[in-house]
Amino acid sequence: MLPKVRAPETRRMITLEVLASTRLSPGFTTVTLGGPELEHLTPMGHDQIVRLFFPREGQDRLRMPSFSNEAWMAELLLMPKSRRPWVRNFTIRRVRPELGEVDIEFALHGDAPASSWARSARPGSPAGIFDMGMSYLPPAGVSxxxxxxxxxxxxxxxxxxxxxxxxxxxxxxxxxxxxxxxxxxxxxxxxxxxxxxxxxxxxxxxxxxxxxxxxxxxxxxxxxxxxxxxxxxxxxxxxxxxxxxxxxxxxxxxxxxxxxxxxxxxx
Structure with a gap:
């Protein structure tokens, strides 16, 4: 299912770290990420989608793809699982450029990799994002x-x-x-x-x-x-x-x- 998407004008792989984790309700938690590289993210608002990269259990660090174009997926899949990070799509919930912070909100689904990572994320845990743009594009003329x-x-x-x-x-x-x-x-x-x-x-x-x-x-x-x-x-x-x-x-x-x-x- 490939919707029409407004892509960012420029983008790059951005490595960050967890600043805080806040449980919102039994089924939702927010992970706040930050770091100097967040200056390379251009906030678009609405449903701005990013690829979120986070380590698999047992990995000693996060290894991000080096390509900041569509070749990143092939590069990722060529990594052995011992080094390959998990990657999932998420919407930016809020971004605070003046503080160097971005919030990613998780709907917690059982023991799925992203849910498990969000529950265990602690300040200093590494994560990365790659901007994918936004799909909320209402046309003119709707009431x-x-x-x-x-x-x-x-x-x-x-x-x-x-x-x-x-x-x-x-x-x-x-x-x-x-x-x-x-x-x-x-x-x-x-x-x-x-x-x-x-x-x-x-x-x-x-x-x-x-x-x-x-x-x-x-x-x-x-x-x-x-x-x-x-x-x-x-x-x-x-x-x-x-x-x-x-x-x-x-x-x-x-x-x-x-x-x-x-x-x-x-x-």
């Missing part, structure tokens, strides 16, 4: 927006809302593992309605509640832009519903499969 995601997309949607203009009108559906993961104090324009959906042990894959909630919703009138992300069945299912059942043009939908249940990411 409102539909933003949908399960827990893996919650950080991106909250970042989008924090960077939104005061004039934004939107319906937002956020699915989280449990009621304790709902955040009542999010920052959003007055025209935004946020619908929190907690699974609280209910059966079904992440994203099922959000998909069904949108299907049942009357939605607002007028042309709208949709940004949806999460476990791959959510974005593909919602896009199919909007196009087939509501007549939404495909060009007005950005859909991203962040992960697939039962299948690990390469790298």
């Amino acid at each position: 409102w927006q539909l933003l949908v995601g399960e827990e893996s997309a919650v950080p991106a949607i909250l970042a989008i809302l924090e960077h939104a203009p005061p004039s934004l009108v939107a319906e937002v559906f956020l699915e989280v593992p449990r009621t304790a993961d709902i955040r009542p104090d999010i920052v959003a324009p007055e025209g935004v309605r946020v619908h929190w959906l907690a699974r609280d042990g209910a059966d079904g894959l992440p994203g099922t509640l959000a998909l069904e909630a949108v299907r049942r919703s009357p939605l607002r009138p007028g042309r709208f832009y949709t940004w949806v992300a999460g476990e791959t069945r959510l974005p593909t299912g919602l896009r199919r519903h909007l196009v087939n059942d509501r007549g939404v043009p495909k060009s007005d939908i950005a859909f991203l499969g962040y992960w697939r249940h039962g299948r690990s990411s390469p790298g």
Whole structure:
């Protein structure tokens, strides 16, 4: 699933270290990274995506790829696993250039490599990032927006809302593992309605509640832009519903499969 992306004008591999780790709720934690090389990151806001590199268990240090272009993946896969770092996609939650800090928010999924690393990250732990750009690109002429995601997309949607203009009108559906993961104090324009959906042990894959909630919703009138992300069945299912059942043009939908249940990411 390859959405349209606005790439950064320049980018390079950036090596950082953990400054702090903050547990937000049972299902979410924020890791703050920093270091002199952060000056090479250009903040874009919204859902700015980075590749996050972190060591595998037992590695004595972080070995980053040397290429700052599309050849980095081939270089990474040629490394033996004894030296190859883990790499995963994450959205920048917040960046504070004046302090040399960037926050990456993690939805904690069992013993997945990124979740395990986020739980164990301590000040001084090495990590690296590589800027991938942003996919939230609403077209001109839409009267409102539909933003949908399960827990893996919650950080991106909250970042989008924090960077939104005061004039934004939107319906937002956020699915989280449990009621304790709902955040009542999010920052959003007055025209935004946020619908929190907690699974609280209910059966079904992440994203099922959000998909069904949108299907049942009357939605607002007028042309709208949709940004949806999460476990791959959510974005593909919602896009199919909007196009087939509501007549939404495909060009007005950005859909991203962040992960697939039962299948690990390469790298």
